[in-house]
Every structure is written in structure tokens, then in C-alpha cells.
Amino acid sequence: MIPIVSIIGKSNTGKTTLIEGLIREITHRGYRVATIKHNRHGFEIDHEGKDSWKHRRAGAHLTVIASPEQVALIEDTKKDYAIAELRDRYISEVDIILIEGYKKNPYPKIEVYRKEISGQPLATSDDNLIAIVTEDPVTVDVPRFHKEDIVEITDLIVDLFLDQQ
Amino acid sequence: MIPIVSIIGKSNTGKTTLIEGLIREITHRGYRVATIKHNRHGFEIDHEGKDSWKHRRAGAHLTVIASPEQVALIEDTKKDYAIAELRDRYISEVDIILIEGYKKNPYPKIEVYRKEISGQPLATSDDNLIAIVTEDPVTVDVPRFHKEDIVEITDLIVDLFLDQQ
Numbered sequence: 001m002i003p004i005v006s007i008i009g010k011s012n013t014g015k016t017t018l019i020e021g022l023i024r025e026i027t028h029r030g031y032r033v034a035t036i037k038h039n040r041h042g043f044e045i046d047h048e049g050k051d052s053w054k055h056r057r058a059g060a061h062l063t064v065i066a067s068p069e070q071v072a073l074i075e076d077t078k079k080d081y082a083i084a085e086l087r088d089r090y091i092s093e094v095d096i097i098l099i100e101g102y103k104k105n106p107y108p109k110i111e112v113y114r115k116e117i118s119g120q121p122l123a124t125s126d127d128n129l130i131a132i133v134t135e136d137p138v139t140v141d142v143p144r145f146h147k148e149d150i151v152e153i154t155d156l157i158v159d160l161f162l163d164q165q
Numbered sequence: 166m167i168p169i170v171s172i173i174g175k176s177n178t179g180k181t182t183l184i185e186g187l188i189r190e191i192t193h194r195g196y197r198v199a200t201i202k203h204n205r206h207g208f209e210i211d212h213e214g215k216d217s218w219k220h221r222r223a224g225a226h227l228t229v230i231a232s233p234e235q236v237a238l239i240e241d242t243k244k245d246y247a248i249a250e251l252r253d254r255y256i257s258e259v260d261i262i263l264i265e266g267y268k269k270n271p272y273p274k275i276e277v278y279r280k281e282i283s284g285q286p287l288a289t290s291d292d293n294l295i296a297i298v299t300e301d302p303v304t305v306d307v308p309r310f311h312k313e314d315i316v317e318i319t320d321l322i323v324d325l326f327l328d329q330q
Contacts, residue, residue, distance in 0.1 A: 023223035059192035068245040
């Protein structure tokens, strides 16, 4: 089972910047990373006028775009898949999955916290909180990091989820 | 096994327009269509600056973008997957797959032919040719259609690949 780590926090706390740093550092250490980004309000991908875009517009349930270096897929869904369903359906051949955009989920969590934006931390009472990333004073029972501590946060992730493999 | 039909022909013969028409008509009859578009020279998808784009740029091997209505996936590949591999890996819950951009392949083929562009038809001697779509005089052993004969071409596809299911 591919381990999943969830990055949580309100908008504009720096979640995406943290994930970018973690992807770079974990990849640098030789592990393969997948990400899942959840957009509650839908998303646009592909470019108007491209063949794949035309296929979808004409009603294709699913379109695959293939090339020697990458493959893309766009698929209609009847529901908002649970994270485990997305993993089982779409993800293989990676060592870890980082997810962003799911507020409630049962996976280990790293919270990015900024007092002026966040009010109280979202996950202080969450059993699955493994770390908090903040520049502000907080009282939590988990390791606390600054946003530039990418190496140290990666150490924690590797220690908890990747070293045993 | 989901049936695969390949639309072939040189550039600017009208392949994409034909596929769009077929997707609409086959979907209209209650079947689910997937498409595979092959781009030998690679492709761009996603939009610069989006989180998913940042994930990939940071080195993510695979990125899933999920929403209640659609899911997209962009994945690095080590090779140009064969059509059957793409089907097995990425496609389910559809009735038929239409493919475009693969010149040589072992699947039933519909050739879109324009004399001024194509020279000789590509597939006259191809055992898997099931139809030719052209406005020009050609000598072939398979049914010949005009480009507006979407209903009739769909009849053929349904008859050959979908009626038995």
C-alpha cells in the first residue's frame, strides 16, 4: 500500500510551496512522488482547440493523450472519489503520495499554519497530525518546523513512511 | 476486452472532425466512448502556474487532479506505451475506444482519404481496414463513406463491435 501524507491548512498559508519543496527533496533522495490535488469546485485542464479538448467536448467519457515521455488522462466521474479510490484506480509505481485540498481525511497530516490567517490550528486535536509548519507560536504535541526546514520535514517523512520499505 | 477502432489518415484529411462526429453519434446511442490521441512529439497540458503544474515541475512522477465531476492524471512514462497497454492501464467503464495518431497498429481501421493530400490510400492492403471515408474516387474492398455519413459509419461500428455486447 503506497503511503499517503496529507498537507493541510487554510488558503494562502503556503501549502503549495511546502509541497513543491517536499516533492523536490523526496525525489532528490531517490523516491518517486505522486500528488493528488483536490479541487472542490472543479478544474480546467487541457487547451481549447486541441484534439483532446475536442474529443471531450464531443462527449468522450475519457480521453488519453499519449506520447513517448508522458501520458495524460481526463475522465468524467460520477462522484467525488475518495482518496483511497484515486490511489487504487490511478496510481502505481510511486513510493509516496502527497495530497492537498482535502480537509477531512484519515491520513497522516502536516499542517501549515499562519496565525493571522488560520485562527486556531485545524488539526491540534487530530490524532493523525505528524507535524506543524509555522512561524507563529503554537502549542502542539507534534514536531514543529519552519517553512524552510524542507530537509528536516523530509527526514521525518522518510523515517515514518519510506525507510521501512 | 474493450474494442478499439483506429482512425487513420494523413494530416489535414479531416480525422479529428470525423472522430468528433463519431463520438457524438456513438454517445447519442447510449454507448460510452474513450479516445486515445497519440502525439509522437510530446504534448503540453495543464496551465502554467496551477498547483498541479507546480507539482509536476517540482518533480512529481504523477499528478492526479480530482473534483466531483472529473479526474485528470499526468504521468511520466519510461516508454511509448502500446495501445493495449494504455487500455489496460488507464481505461475502464467504456464500450469502445477510438484512437488517432497511430499509423501502424493491429486494430480495425477507418481511413480518411483525400487524394490531393494522401497520394495513395494508406491502408488499401491492410487486412484490418473496415471502411474508407473520402470524396475522391478510390478502389477498395471495404465500404466507402462520405465525411458527412456519420450515422452510417456509426451503424457499421455498432454492427461490428457493439451490438454483440
